[in-house]
Amino acid sequence: MGKKNKQFVEKVTAMEDDFAQWYTDVVKQANLVDYGSVRGTMIIKPYGYAIWENIRDELDRQIKATGHSNVSFPLFIPEGLLQKEKDHVEGFAPEVAWVTHGGEEELAERLAVRPTSEVLFCEYYAKNVHSYRDLPMLYNQWSNVVRWEKTTRPFLRSLEFHWQEGHTAHATSDDAAEETNQMLEVYADVVENYLAIPVVRGRKTEKEKFAGANYTLTIETLMHDGKALQAGTSHHFGSGFAEAFDITYLDENGDSQYVHQTSWGITTRLIGALIMVHGDNRGLVIPPRIAPTQAIVVPIAQHKEGVLDKAYDLHDRLKDLVRVDIDPSDKTPGWKFNETEMKGVPVRIEMGPKDIEKDQVVLVRRDTGEKEFVALAELEQRLPVLLEEIQQNLYQKALDHLNEKTSVVVNMDEFSQTLEQEGGFLKAMWCGDEACEEKIKEETQATSRCIPFEQEKVADTCVCCGKEAKELVYWAKAY
Numbered sequence: 001m002g003k004k005n006k007q008f009v010e011k012v013t014a015m016e017d018d019f020a021q022w023y024t025d026v027v028k029q030a031n032l033v034d035y036g037s038v039r040g041t042m043i044i045k046p047y048g049y050a051i052w053e054n055i056r057d058e059l060d061r062q063i064k065a066t067g068h069s070n071v072s073f074p075l076f077i078p079e080g081l082l083q084k085e086k087d088h089v090e091g092f093a094p095e096v097a098w099v100t101h102g103g104e105e106e107l108a109e110r111l112a113v114r115p116t117s118e119v120l121f122c123e124y125y126a127k128n129v130h131s132y133r134d135l136p137m138l139y140n141q142w143s144n145v146v147r148w149e150k151t152t153r154p155f156l157r158s159l160e161f162h163w164q165e166g167h168t169a170h171a172t173s174d175d176a177a178e179e180t181n182q183m184l185e186v187y188a189d190v191v192e193n194y195l196a197i198p199v200v201r202g203r204k205t206e207k208e209k210f211a212g213a214n215y216t217l218t219i220e221t222l223m224h225d226g227k228a229l230q231a232g233t234s235h236h237f238g239s240g241f242a243e244a245f246d247i248t249y250l251d252e253n254g255d256s257q258y259v260h261q262t263s264w265g266i267t268t269r270l271i272g273a274l275i276m277v278h279g280d281n282r283g284l285v286i287p288p289r290i291a292p293t294q295a296i297v298v299p300i301a302q303h304k305e306g307v308l309d310k311a312y313d314l315h316d317r318l319k320d321l322v323r324v325d326i327d328p329s330d331k332t333p334g335w336k337f338n339e340t341e342m343k344g345v346p347v348r349i350e351m352g353p354k355d356i357e358k359d360q361v362v363l364v365r366r367d368t369g370e371k372e373f374v375a376l377a378e379l380e381q382r383l384p385v386l387l388e389e390i391q392q393n394l395y396q397k398a399l400d401h402l403n404e405k406t407s408v409v410v411n412m413d414e415f416s417q418t419l420e421q422e423g424g425f426l427k428a429m430w431c432g433d434e435a436c437e438e439k440i441k442e443e444t445q446a447t448s449r450c451i452p453f454e455q456e457k458v459a460d461t462c463v464c465c466g467k468e469a470k471e472l473v474y475w476a477k478a479y
Contacts, residue, residue: 296345321383
C-alpha cells in the first residue's frame, strides 16, 4: 500500500484504541454527515441519506402491507394540548424546544416543536372517531422531531432526527395489543433481515417504558464495543390517552366506549447501529440489502486502450441486476479501493487488461476481503449469490458476537466484574422492585434493557437484593 493510501486509512482511529473516536472518524470519512450550525444538529449528506432511504423504503413497504396509511401532522404543538396527558408531558418536558415568538410578536401561548406527536393524533381522533365503524385508525408519518439532548452524537443522539411514528386507535385493548406485537415484529424483520443485526425482543420495565404507555415493547441490539442500543419500540397506551382527550366511540350496542391506542417508532439512529455493529478499522461495512451501492466497478490501468470502455460496458450490463456504480476517476487503484472500503460497498469488481484478456473479473468482498476470479459469462449468475452470502455472513457474525457477549450473572459482585471486564448483555434475575433497578444503575451505570419474551430461570433470587426473583432481565450499558 502506497503512502497516500496508508494516509487515507490513518484518518480513522483504531476502534480498539478509542471506539467513540473511531465512530466519529468513520461517520466523517465515509461522508455520511456534516455538523449543522446549531449544536447537536447534523446535515445528512447524500450517501448517508441514501442509506436511510433504503431503510425507510423497506419499512414503509411493510407498514403499508400491514394496512397502515401515511399522513402528515403539524410540527408545532400548543402548550395546552401537550399538557393534557400528565405522565406524557412530564416524560418529555426536559427535552422540549419551545417557540415563544412569531415574527416580532410574542405568542399568547408557547408552541412546542414536536418531540413526538401523540397529543396531535389524540386531538384528531377525538374529532374523527364516532362509531366502531371508524375503527381501527391505522396511521403512520415520516417526519423529523426535536429533542433538546444534553449530549449529542451523529445518528445516535441529536437535537433533530428523522423517524417514522405510527399511531393507531382500536376498539379494544386486545386489538391494540395485537397491533403492538405486530409492529415490533415488523421492526425486528427490517433490522435482522435487512440491516443484518440480531435483536433481543422484550418488554421494558415500568421505569423504562414510554411516558404515558401501559407498556412498551422493544428490540435491543448489541454494538461491537459491548454497549446496547435500543433499535425500535412499540407502545400500548390502553385507554389512558383516550380518557385524557375524551376519545370515545359508540359500540355495536350503542354504548360509549374509550378507544385503545398504540404508537411505535424507528429513527435514523439505526444508521449508528449499522456502523457500530458491522464497521471495522477500514470504515463502514454495509449489508447488501440496504447498501446504496451493492457493487462498484473499478477499472485497473484504465489509461490503457479499451479498459475504461470495457468497465462502462460491464456497468451497463449489471445496472438492471444490482445497484452498481463505477469509479472512472484518475485516482490510483489503491486509493479507489480504500474509498470503496470506507463506504462499505459490499463487492468491488476489478477489471484490468489481464482480466479482459482472460474474459474474467475479480470480485472482492468487503466483509472478508476475499478475492474471487469469475468468468464474465458467469458474472450475472454469481454476483447476486455472492451478495446474499455476504448478507448472511454479516448477520451470523453479529449473532456470534451477541452470543459471545451475553453472560449470566447471579449476584452483584459477578454483575460488576463481568460488566467491567466483558461488557455486553448481562442476563440476571430481578425481583421486580424499582429500587433494585435504581441501585444497579447507580452502582454500575447499567440499565435494564428489556424483560425478554423468552424467559429463563438462571437463579432463584434477585441479582441485587437476594429476595425471590420474578423474572429474567437483560442489563447493559447503553447508548
